[in-house]
Amino acid sequence: MRILLIHSDYLKYKTKSKTKIAEKIDDKDKIGEFKEALVVFTAVEKEDEENPDGVVENAVSEVKDVLSKVGAKNVVVYPYAHLSSSLSSPDVAKEVLQKMESRLDEMNIPVARAPFGWYKAFEVSCKGHPLSELSRTVTAEPKKEEKVEEEKSKFYVIADGKILSTEEFRYKEGDFKKLVANELGKMESTGEEPPHVRLMREKSLADYEPSADVGHLRWYPKGRLIRDLLADYVYNLVTERGAMPVETPIMYDLADKAINAHAAKFGERQYRLGTKSKNLMLRYACCFGAFRILADSFLTWKNLPVGMYELSTYSFRLEKKGEVVGLKRLRGFTMPDLHTVCRDMDHAMEEFNDQIDMCKQTGVDLGVNYEVIMRATADFFEENRDWVMEAVSKIGKPVLLEILPERKHYWIAKMDFAAIDYLGRPIENPTVQIDVESGERFGITYMDQEEKEVNPIILHCSPTGSVERVICSLLEKTAAEMDEKPPMLPVWLTPTQVRIIPIAERHADFAMKLASDLKAQKVRVDVDEMHETVGKKIRNAGKEWVPYVVVVGDKEIEGNQLTVNVRKTGEKVSMDVDELVSRIHDETAGMPFRNLPLPITLSKRVHF
RNA sequence: GCCUUAGUGGCUCAGGGGUAGAGCGAUGCCUUGGUAAGGCAUAGGCCGGGGGUUCAAAUCCCCCCUAAGGCUCCA
Numbered sequence: 081m082r083i084l085l086i087h088s089d090y091l092k093y094k095t096k097s098k099t100k101i102a103e104k105i106d107d108k109d110k111i112g113e114f115k116e117a118l119v120v121f122t123a124v125e126k127e128d129e130e131n132p133d134g135v136v137e138n139a140v141s142e143v144k145d146v147l148s149k150v151g152a153k154n155v156v157v158y159p160y161a162h163l164s165s166s167l168s169s170p171d172v173a174k175e176v177l178q179k180m181e182s183r184l185d186e187m188n189i190p191v192a193r194a195p196f197g198w199y200k201a202f203e204v205s206c207k208g209h210p211l212s213e214l215s216r217t218v219t220a221e222p223k224k225e226e227k228v229e230e231e232k233s234k235f236y237v238i239a240d241g242k243i244l245s246t247e248e249f250r251y252k253e254g255d256f257k258k259l260v261a262n263e264l265g266k267m268e269s270t271g272e273e274p275p276h277v278r279l280m281r282e283k284s285l286a287d288y289e290p291s292a293d294v295g296h297l298r299w300y301p302k303g304r305l306i307r308d309l310l311a312d313y314v315y316n317l318v319t320e321r322g323a324m325p326v327e328t329p330i331m332y333d334l335a336d337k338a339i340n341a342h343a344a345k346f347g348e349r350q351y352r353l354g355t356k357s358k359n360l361m362l363r364y365a366c367c368f369g370a371f372r373i374l375a376d377s378f379l380t381w382k383n384l385p386v387g388m389y390e391l392s393t394y395s396f397r398l399e400k401k402g403e404v405v406g407l408k409r410l411r412g413f414t415m416p417d418l419h420t421v422c423r424d425m426d427h428a429m430e431e432f433n434d435q436i437d438m439c440k441q442t443g444v445d446l447g448v449n450y451e452v453i454m455r456a457t458a459d460f461f462e463e464n465r466d467w468v469m470e471a472v473s474k475i476g477k478p479v480l481l482e483i484l485p486e487r488k489h490y491w492i493a494k495m496d497f498a499a500i501d502y503l504g505r506p507i508e509n510p511t512v513q514i515d516v517e518s519g520e521r522f523g524i525t526y527m528d529q530e531e532k533e534v535n536p537i538i539l540h541c542s543p544t545g546s547v548e549r550v551i552c553s554l555l556e557k558t559a560a561e562m563d564e565k566p567p568m569l570p571v572w573l574t575p576t577q578v579r580i581i582p583i584a585e586r587h588a589d590f591a592m593k594l595a596s597d598l599k600a601q602k603v604r605v606d607v608d609e610m611h612e613t614v615g616k617k618i619r620n621a622g623k624e625w626v627p628y629v630v631v632v633g634d635k636e637i638e639g640n641q642l643t644v645n646v647r648k649t650g651e652k653v654s655m656d657v658d659e660l661v662s663r664i665h666d667e668t669a670g671m672p673f674r675n676l677p678l679p680i681t682l683s684k685r686v687h688f
Numbered sequence: 689g690c691c692u693u694a695g696u697g698g699c700u701c702a703g704g705g706g707u708a709g710a711g712c713g714a715u716g717c718c719u720u721g722g723u724a725a726g727g728c729a730u731a732g733g734c735c736g737g738g739g740g741u742u743c744a745a746a747u748c749c750c751c752c753c754u755a756a757g758g759c760u761c762c763a
Contacts, residue, residue: 272756272757273755273756273757274756277755277756281699282699288754288755290753290754294754294755342763345763346763349761349762364763365763367763397762399761399762400689400690400760400761400762401689402689402690402691402757402758402759402760402761403689403760403761403762405755405756405757409762488763489763490763491763494763508762511763513763515763540763581722581723583720583721583722584720584721585720586720611719611720612721612725612726613719613721613722613723613725613726614721614722614723615721615722615723615724615725615726616724616725616726617723617724618723618724619723619724619725620724620725621724622724623724629723631722631723633721633722634722635722643722643723645723652723687698687713687714688698
């Protein structure tokens, strides 16, 4: 924003004719005359659209400062577009000017405002003393002094239907104890690197991409396969429950008020980009896209609940550099994001309970243990204590409860599910939230039974949390359990499910035939026909965490039994092809399948 | 973003003012083998980038980039 401050003897103006963007005014405002006024000629600029309120605050304090120095009697805010060549939209400009007026008024400073969007004749008499003419550029940025001590949350443990203080609860050794220690900031740190960072590279899943920004990854074929399978998994999970998949843009115009207000809560953690005429931000979740569709749809009470699902490939958050790590904290990541439109709070609470079940189920399907935090505002908790207790009881084990003194974000209640990493720190994964703000802010309405337009309550839910964090949890889990059992991924997610090892060259044809049989029955299989000893090839299969390894030689060609090395148990089991296939099918029942996106023979494979 | 530490072949690391090193991996040859490393050979390096100090810098100094840990933070 540009402002030109003139300390005047008097200012007179008279409206002449309207422009297209003129605001409506009373006749009395068509002429104005002010004596001993500090005239604030103001041009609101494009960049102010990102944070109009911040600009208003800073402009007002600037005006107040000058006012006290020159000792003018009153302030006139005067729209003056000619101070800038990069103007904001008229709507934002009007809003900013109005807010400047009302903020000054609140401070008991006599203030008037000349009408916006009119051609005006004016006459100003400048006093001519040193401070009587000042120009300033005002931005939204520096208002750092707002480090007000916020009232802190209170934490409790809910166990067996009782609310206990975090001190009186008796912890068993394990993930929940670690979660609480972390949440309360009582975690002693070991200073090691989380093992998943090494594993994601060692297993050729993903790696840092130095040519991108910090926190953006390249995904190799195996990693990409796992991502796709997880995407399929969540897609099936939510569509079975009636959600409708959509796809929406990854960037949004900050001139949109609702988006701006929502984005402002995210503060500095946004990627911004500009074109000649717009200020854009990259989305940090799918909320905007879903809300815009929902706002433009005609919803009725009969439709509800309406579930809208999108996998955000990608979501962007400009996390601080020192916080970005491996798969755990990224600047570009992929998150399943489900928004559910509910009639009212009762309905939302009912759906919330359903979604708890869904989140819980993902832990089972992925083989990952979740510990749970229920968070609620104090008001909500007092009014809905019974419901909270019931929701928590669905978890079937102790849950950490956070009571927030007041609403900080758009939600009044949420449940967070966290896996615990090798070093005992939480990886925040699934979440369900009750959003009481966005319905109104984004103009989402539905027609209720009395034919009235009503703002719905909206649930946000990510049933697995970000895809990257899911993979992170899986890898951390294998590292944590390394001493007890051989590390491996769930069979439905593992790239190579069966590795066939021919003993000598004359067994290669048989191995290839066997592989194509297995492949035809939807098993991901490959053949290690490299010029190596059997021992070496077994070892290599082990390094890749292949769950089933089949060595084929003369014996297997003659009979129809295979000797299968089962990684999970470390046993060598004799079975025929059908038994192997059905064993794998049983283990992966209900889970998505995709083909192995790699050459079937190892010698053709690229080393990433 | 701040503090600390680190960056040397694809990977894991040694070296530490004066010929650039090892293991694994890769490639080739020999071995045609029965369950977690067979043998021999070869290739592969602007020692993260830029500036400086020096006769001489991978090595010392400064700046930057990247990573890890910590702080802080994560709707």
